[in-house]
Amino acid sequence: MSVASTQSEPTTLRLSQVLGSFKLPACLTLGILLLSLVPRIAGTPILQASFWGAAGALTLWQGFMLLHLARRPALKDFAPAVYSQHYVQAMVQFSVYLYWGYYWRPVYDHLWLIAGQILFAYTFGMLLAWSRRRSYQLGFGPVPIILSTNLFLWFHDEWFYMQFVMIAVGFLGKEFVRWNREGRSVHIFNPSAFSLGFFSLILIFTGTTELTWAPEISSTLTLAPGIYTYLFAVGLIVMYFFKITLVSGAAAMTLFGFSALYAAIAGVPYFLDSEIPAAVFLGLHLLITDPSTSPRTPLGKTLFGMLYGIGVFALYTILGYFGEPTLYDKLLCVPLLNLSVIAIDRLVRRISSETVLNLWNPAWFEDRGNVAHMAVWVSVFVIMSLLGRTDAQHPGDSVPFWEESCAAGLPNACARLVSVESTYCSDNAAWACNELGAYYREGEIVAPDADLAFGYFARACELKFQAGCGNLLQEQALLRAEPLELDLRLMLRQGGKNLMGASLPELYERACRHDWAFACERGDVSAGGE
Amino acid sequence: MAGKPASDQDRVAKQNQDYQAPGRAVGIAAMLSLVAFTAAFMTYQSTLLVEEPAVSLPAAGSGSSRFLANQAYLAADDLLGFVEIPAGEFTMGSNPLRDRMAYENERWSANQRQGRVQLPSYFIGRFEVTNAQFAAFLEATNAAMLAQFTERLAEGSAGEASADLPVTGITLPQMLSYARWLDAQLRESASTPAALREALESGARVTLPNEAEWEKAARGADGRVFPWGMDPSQAFANFGTSGLQPVGAIACDTCSYGLADMAGNAWELTRSPLRDYPFELELDATSLLSADSLWVMRGGSYSDGINNVRTAVRGAVDPSVRNQTIGFRLAISHL
Numbered sequence: 001m002s003v004a005s006t007q008s009e010p011t012t013l014r015l016s017q018v019l020g021s022f023k024l025p026a027c028l029t030l031g032i033l034l035l036s037l038v039p040r041i042a043g044t045p046i047l048q049a050s051f052w053g054a055a056g057a058l059t060l061w062q063g064f065m066l067l068h069l070a071r072r073p074a075l076k077d078f079a080p081a082v083y084s085q086h087y088v089q090a091m092v093q094f095s096v097y098l099y100w101g102y103y104w105r106p107v108y109d110h111l112w113l114i115a116g117q118i119l120f121a122y123t124f125g126m127l128l129a130w131s132r133r134r135s136y137q138l139g140f141g142p143v144p145i146i147l148s149t150n151l152f153l154w155f156h157d158e159w160f161y162m163q164f165v166m167i168a169v170g171f172l173g174k175e176f177v178r179w180n181r182e183g184r185s186v187h188i189f190n191p192s193a194f195s196l197g198f199f200s201l202i203l204i205f206t207g208t209t210e211l212t213w214a215p216e217i218s219s220t221l222t223l224a225p226g227i228y229t230y231l232f233a234v235g236l237i238v239m240y241f242f243k244i245t246l247v248s249g250a251a252a253m254t255l256f257g258f259s260a261l262y263a264a265i266a267g268v269p270y271f272l273d274s275e276i277p278a279a280v281f282l283g284l285h286l287l288i289t290d291p292s293t294s295p296r297t298p299l300g301k302t303l304f305g306m307l308y309g310i311g312v313f314a315l316y317t318i319l320g321y322f323g324e325p326t327l328y329d330k331l332l333c334v335p336l337l338n339l340s341v342i343a344i345d346r347l348v349r350r351i352s353s354e355t356v357l358n359l360w361n362p363a364w365f366e367d368r369g370n371v372a373h374m375a376v377w378v379s380v381f382v383i384m385s386l387l388g389r390t391d392a393q394h395p396g397d398s399v400p401f402w403e404e405s406c407a408a409g410l411p412n413a414c415a416r417l418v419s420v421e422s423t424y425c426s427d428n429a430a431w432a433c434n435e436l437g438a439y440y441r442e443g444e445i446v447a448p449d450a451d452l453a454f455g456y457f458a459r460a461c462e463l464k465f466q467a468g469c470g471n472l473l474q475e476q477a478l479l480r481a482e483p484l485e486l487d488l489r490l491m492l493r494q495g496g497k498n499l500m501g502a503s504l505p506e507l508y509e510r511a512c513r514h515d516w517a518f519a520c521e522r523g524d525v526s527a528g529g530e
Numbered sequence: 531m532a533g534k535p536a537s538d539q540d541r542v543a544k545q546n547q548d549y550q551a552p553g554r555a556v557g558i559a560a561m562l563s564l565v566a567f568t569a570a571f572m573t574y575q576s577t578l579l580v581e582e583p584a585v586s587l588p589a590a591g592s593g594s595s596r597f598l599a600n601q602a603y604l605a606a607d608d609l610l611g612f613v614e615i616p617a618g619e620f621t622m623g624s625n626p627l628r629d630r631m632a633y634e635n636e637r638w639s640a641n642q643r644q645g646r647v648q649l650p651s652y653f654i655g656r657f658e659v660t661n662a663q664f665a666a667f668l669e670a671t672n673a674a675m676l677a678q679f680t681e682r683l684a685e686g687s688a689g690e691a692s693a694d695l696p697v698t699g700i701t702l703p704q705m706l707s708y709a710r711w712l713d714a715q716l717r718e719s720a721s722t723p724a725a726l727r728e729a730l731e732s733g734a735r736v737t738l739p740n741e742a743e744w745e746k747a748a749r750g751a752d753g754r755v756f757p758w759g760m761d762p763s764q765a766f767a768n769f770g771t772s773g774l775q776p777v778g779a780i781a782c783d784t785c786s787y788g789l790a791d792m793a794g795n796a797w798e799l800t801r802s803p804l805r806d807y808p809f810e811l812e813l814d815a816t817s818l819l820s821a822d823s824l825w826v827m828r829g830g831s832y833s834d835g836i837n838n839v840r841t842a843v844r845g846a847v848d849p850s851v852r853n854q855t856i857g858f859r860l861a862i863s864h865l
């Protein structure tokens with residue numbers, strides 16, 4: 001580097017020319033400040049402060065760069081980079097938000113916060129590129145990264161500043177954590193999966209998973225009716241345009257296969273109330289399908305998808321074993337898979353047999369390979385749907401099913417029964433609270449715990465469940481009763497259906513289908529009485 | 531090329547050669563710093579999640595020696611504020627001929643105005659359970675709820691006097707939780723009076739009184755309409771006023787068994803579900819499960835008129851109700 005040259009060259013650039021480039025990041029930063037004034041954000045002081053903090057940090061960065069430029073002007077420019085994989089992916093993700101949010105309104109409330117994150121991501125990306133003396137690739141790139149991140153994890157308002165940190169980590173990872181692949185320097189990790197993976201680990205190890213909406217995000221997808229079919233349909237768009245059918249299809253089929261195998265051997269479902277949890281189904285369509293961080297060959301893509309399926313399957317048990325939220329299974333394995341891409345490519349290159357290499361892509365497919373793969377995937381999904389393994393009622397969604405499985409001593413059934421009833425008790429189903437209290441008082445399927453039992457009975461009693469009150473008063477006795485009408489409305493919401501307005505005959509008929517024997521009798525009486 | 535003016539792109543490329551942009555090591559260090567900061571911050575947040583909030587307990591019995599700070603603020607007397615009610619029969623329910631204010635639900639049966647009920651001996655609290663006593667329980671068991679509780683007391687602007695006010699605004703299960711906790715404390719404590727220890731060791735437990743236990747304690751064996759006698763009086767109870775008073779603030783030498791506030795101040799929840807009379811001592815499962823989820827409260831409150839502070843009055847609420855006029859007192863009972 002020559003000092004003389006660096007001092008003489010800048011004189012050829014006008015300062016106004018240099019400053020002009022900063023109009024866009026300045027406007028975007030102003031946009032973040034303006035967003036902080038909308039009622040959704042201004043109504044929570046710490047959320048508003050988070051936006052101000054993000055805007056302040058970006059302003060400082062711009063100020064630092066301008067000071068530097070005043071001494072040594074250099075052009076900060078943009079390079080157009082409008083790629084269909086960005087905007088198509090973004091539109092598909094946005095449609096998921098719209099559909100899901102229609103049935104779970106916090107999603108719509110969150111859209112303002114997503115807008116703020118997108119502005120932050122653009123500004124951060126520009127400043128990072130210019131700090132690295134590169135042109136900024138101006139396109140839609142940041143949008144799918146932000147939308148993808150928010151489909152799986154967002155912080156509660158009180159800790160929302162961490163969301164900006166998470167985005168920053170994702171972009172830094174994309175910029176700096178790179179390797180040479182096929183002669184090109186490319187980022188190793190899918191940016192959203194990288195930050196999601198990192199932050200999931202931190203949340204798990206610090207015991208702060210409750211600071212995020214992750215459990216609600218994971219469980220409320222099914223509030224949207226037919227969510228599997230919806231995700232399948234929008235997934236086909238991504239598959240068609242970007243040829244990721246083998247990745248998603250292989251992941252889904254691996255999970256379907258393993259779930260079916262486990263159910264056949266153990267007699268109970270592997271995942272609690274689905275063959276593939278809806279959030280995992282979403283992940284395998286929209287999280288692992290970034291072409292730059294997945295293998296390029298058909299066989300490699302298939303292996304990649306299968307490994308995701310195996311990873312999710314294994315992590316579900318591992319996380320459950322350590323008492324951690326299992327919903328992180330779909331996030332933790334993606335960075336590991338990204339790291340394995342070169343190894344997968346190498347493995348595939350070592351295969352000399354053309355037959356094996358083109359197993360999924362025979363010559364007679366010609367250019368229609370992806371369409372053929374999609375046809376196979378469509379067939380598999382249709383078959384799974386016809387077998388009731390997607391949007392239909394799942395056996396694991398029935399409490400009597402888990403009671404019977406537990407009584408029969410099937411693997412994990414008792415733990416699942418307690419888990420299901422804990423969820424219902426949290427939803428204020430008094431019957432479930434009383435049952436949990438009974439388990440802890442009896443000490444047969446869980447270790448006896450008089451204090452815990454008392455707590456559950458107290459909750460049942462406050463919810464006006466007489467048996468719960470009786471159990472509070474008589475520690476030697478154990479009273480049980482059938483679920484109340486409200487309990488049924490809360491416990492039969494499989495598929496997210498709102499049952500609060502359902503008539504009694506409808507409710508009992510539904511309960512009967514979920515194996516509640518008493519409801520079948522009452523349903524008859526109720527129907528007969530009408 | 532030499533005569534051609536340099537384009538912006540060329541200039542940028544030239545400057546990029548001259549300028550050493552932050553390298554990968556710096557970038558990765560920055561990223562890892564952010565991750566480390568996040569991990570440290572989250573660790574700190576996790577400690578805040580489990581940390582007990584700083585609260586100041588109400589100063590119980592300040593200025594008086596009526597309550598023992600070292601014994602969960604129980605009353606400073608020989609039986610820690612409990613009074614023994616001897617075994618025997620008493621008259622339950624109302625006779626409209628003697629009590630013109632009687633309600634229909636106080637009638638014993640279609641054929642009988644009042645009934646006779648035999649009870650074994652038991653202990654009952656001289657006072658209603660106070661804020662300080664309940665706060666001591668929360669301090670030992672539920673720090674998060676203690677913070678809410680003390681905040682609520684502070685909002686009540688009763689100042690130091692709030693400690694000795696009857697605890698109100700809590701649910702039936704919370705009352706039973708307190709009783710269960712105190713039961714364990716009395717069993718473990720070496721300073722538990724011998725009479726109480728003996729009762730507990732013989733199978734009694736600390737709980738809420740049932741309807742009969744409460745009524746007998748209030749009206750005695752002579753069937754009084756009010757705890758102090760047969761005639762209405764404003765002198766012995768806090769009713770028809772605007773607020774709670776510290777427990778035992780109104781002296782009532784003539785009241786049955788020397789108990790305080792059996793009429794007025796706060797309604798007192800019992801452990802009896804609301805059922806029609808005649809009263810049955812045994813709480814059988816079938817009748818409990820078939821009953822509405824309403825639990826009997828007795829004694830009336832400061833906001834009630836004279837008709838509701840009679841010893842036979844039966845009010846009822848559901849077990850989740852939190853009301854500023856509803857409190858409780860304890861019993862040590864074999865039933």
